[in-house]
Amino acid sequence: MKRFLPLGALAAFLLLFQSLPFTALAHAPASCLPPYGYWQQRVDYQMEINFDVTKHQFKGTQRLVYTNNSPDELTRVFYHLYFNAFQPGSMMDVRSQNLPDADRRVGSRIAALKPEEQGWQHILSLKQDGKDVLYKVEGTILEVQLQHPIKPGESTTLDMKFEAQVPLQIRRSGRDNSEGIAYSMSQWYPKLCEYDYMGWHVDPYVGREFYGVWGDFDVTIHIAEPYILAATGYLVNPEEIGYGYEKEGQAVKRSNTGVLSWHFKAENVHDFAWAADPDYTHTTYVRKDGLVLHFFYQKTDYNEGAWEALPRIMNRAFDYLNAHCGQYPYKQFSFVQAGDGGMEYPMLTLITGERPLRSLVGVSVHELIHNWYYGMLATNESLYAWMDEGFTSYFSDEVMNFLKAEGMLPGMKPEENPHLSDISTYTAYIQSGAAEPLTTHADHFSTNYAYGVGSYVQGALFLHQLKYIIGEPAFERTMLRYFDEWKFKHPTDQDFIRVAEKESDMELDWYWQYWIASTKPLDYSIASVLPSGKKNTRIELKRQKPMPMPMDVIVHLKKGKTLRYTIPLRMMVGEKTEDPKGTRWEVLPDWPWTHPSYSFEIPVKTKKILSIELGPAGRIADINPDDNLWKKGDDSK
Ligand SMILES: [Zn+2]
Structure with missing residues (x-):
């Protein structure tokens, strides 16, 4: 799909480009300018919350500076209120109960939540440029009728007061996960919906994919002293916190109030997640290039050895990814024990941590790679889940094989072809009759089986076969050029295919037509x-x-x-x-x-x-x- 725009919007785009933070431009040569006609919205968040650990609730203020870089005048804006999904009768609850093969982590658990265990986000007030606006909440979507339209190239300020209750951990977010981590705080704040060349993306949350607006986050969390926080972004005030980020042997300052104020800043990301637990062990590993890796976990006799071995192994994973997928541009990455398996967020991943080494490395590698294909190449996951999960799965197999070859996983030898099991999984799937084309919106697959094999396995095989079709040198160039041209943006499937076509001098439309838009088999x-x-x-x-x-x-x-x-x-x-x-x-x-x-x-x-x-x-x-x-x-x- 081509996206044309008038000259006025080109000026708006140039404004956007000038306003991108330094991290985006630091390594950007002229060839990395986005293709003509592309634009994207921008939002800068400033949030401050007071967290009540006895009620598992928080009150917050949020100031958004939203810049409309589109060629359209906007009269409404929309937010996601993800926590509202954790209520009996929500779309996520009903969807889960009606899927033939529901995620076992969800099942009918939402229907059984008591009031104090449910999740919610309540809007207390909302103003645009100082004036009250009309709004309404429908499930997980907040619709706002603006006081005055936002013209192309203009910015507006949205001030919100809100309160929220953290649900019992069911899926990704919540409190008291299965391993006893207190707070897994993803999708925790009212998050602006993305507006792009297709218009608004107001997908109600049913537990699956995400899409966010690029911008900067400035977040302050006031929380009781014993809690140690891990978050997207850099901690601005480590000396004030006194622990967690301290140098060894440094004296710990205690506050008088029993409350600490954790202040984080993240530049050029499209989401912000955090986790908190009083019993986190926090270690760091500084790579040769200066990147700091953070590890937060609850030490047990079972997991201690694995978490102690993890930093050196992840250091090697970064070596591979920087060389084959593009240079990681931020100064920090955190591996955090929390959540319900493994889930990626910008500059951080929430993973369960009671695992033997091989499993801990496997999940860490997978979620780390997402920071390329979800974090920096922020495709709309609902529309192109296969470009996120599929590309991540392909490189997970490659990186695990690399780590085995490097002797980083004791007793494990590299495979000649690490993608063989994907081919047999895919073959069984195609023969099952359950296959759906990968152009299906992620929320709307008829089974978790089709979504899962389609987006992870068939998506991984998309790259594996692409390498066969265009040859390894052109494939390597394609992955690096894709990263250079599309990082910090929202590439589509066609954008990726165009890069592969340019690097291989081949026409590849047919490959997309058959492999992505149809389920027609190959024999x-x-x-x-x-x-x-x-x-x-x-x-x-x-x-x-x-x-x-x-x-x-x-x-x-x-x-x-x-x-x-x-x-x-x-x-x-x-x-x-x-x-x-x-x-x-x-x-x-x-x-x-x-x-x-x-x-x-x-x-x-x-x-x-x-x-x-x-x-x-x-x-x-x-x-x-x-x-x-x-x-x-x-x-x-
Ligand atoms: Zn994944």
């Missing part, structure tokens, strides 16, 4: 291998199912000799020429997608061929891989 086969004349062999291939794919053919001869051919699709108007470690391909004539079969001749006697691989196995998600391998003697059976 090719070797139909026959026969002598042709005295010196040649004729190989016939067949496309058995609708999805087209360029085909690599590897012919194995005696003494380990191989011949490598690649057959491009004609509609790619290009072909890969190289692959890993200098592997060169002989390019055969195009295969038009309309043609179910294709044959070609190679200058080798048939009896000299030991085997032929089509695809080859493990590189593409061919749902019937048995007929992709031909072995000497197969045709004489």
Whole structure:
């Protein structure tokens, strides 16, 4: 999809660009300017809350400076009130109870919440530029009728007073998680909905995906003294807090009131989460490049060794990600024991922590990678869950394999192809009949199974196969250029595909059409291998199912000799020429997608061929891989 805009909006965009904080521009060469026509809204949050740990409630003030960089005049704005989902009869409750395979963490637990265990966010007052506005709350969405419209390029200030009750931990947010962490504070504040080229995104919260407005956060949390906080952003006043961020041996200052004021600032993020517990052990690890890694966990005999080993391992994970996915630009990242499994937030992740080392590393790696594909490349997760979970899952397998190869995981050896299990999971899913196209909005999949396999596994295979289609060098360039051009923005699927097209000189629309917009399966086969004349062999291939794919053919001869051919699709108007470690391909004539079969001749006697691989196995998600391998003697059976 192309997004055009008038000249006035271009001026607004230039204003936006000038107002981006330093972190966004520090490493941005001229080639990193966003593509022409792109714009995004901006919001700066200033929040202060008084937290009552006896009632699990807080009162807060919120000042938003909202800048309309769109070409449209806005007469309304919307906020998310996520905590309101944790009430019996909410859309999240009813949705969970009606899904055939509901998340076991939710199930019917919301329906059973007592009043003091429920979540809510109440708006006490709301003003635009000092004047009261009309508003109404529908479930998890707050709709505001503005006093005066926000014109393109203009900013407005929204002042809110609100109060909230933290629900019993059910899904992601809440108090008293299963491991006894007091507060997992995600989706805790009234959060402005995003407005983009598609208009407002006012998805009611049913427990799934997120999308936020880019901006700066300035957050002060007043909370009883024994609680130690971990948060998105940098702690502004560590000396005032006196612990948690202190240097070893430094004296701890105690407040007289029994309340500490934790002041955090985060620049250029699209959400802000925090967690609090009186029993956190807090450690730090400073990387060679100055990045500080923070670890917050409740030490137990069971988990202590794993959390002590984690910092060195995460240091190596950062090395890999900086090189292959783009340089992490913030000065801090925190791994925090909280929540209900693993969930990503900017500059921080909430993970459960009573795990053996391999599991702790696995979840930490996965959630860390989200800081690239959710944190900095902030796709609308509801529309493109596969670009967030899928890309993250693909690189989780790559990073885990890298850590094994580096000897960071004792007793574990790297796999030759870490994506094989994704191919078998995907194949079973396609054959189950439950598959839905990945263009489905994340909230609206008919089953958790389809959402889960689709966004995580099929999304990961999107990248795995892309690497096969365009070749490894072009793939590596694509991932880095995607990051450079789209970090701190909201890329769409088409934006990603355009980058891959530019780096590979191939047309890839067909790949999106089949792999993302349809569930049509992929199945090719070797139909026959026969002598042709005295010196040649004729190989016939067949496309058995609708999805087209360029085909690599590897012919194995005696003494380990191989011949490598690649057959491009004609509609790619290009072909890969190289692959890993200098592997060169002989390019055969195009295969038009309309043609179910294709044959070609190679200058080798048939009896000299030991085997032929089509695809080859493990590189593409061919749902019937048995007929992709031909072995000497197969045709004489
Ligand atoms: Zn994930």
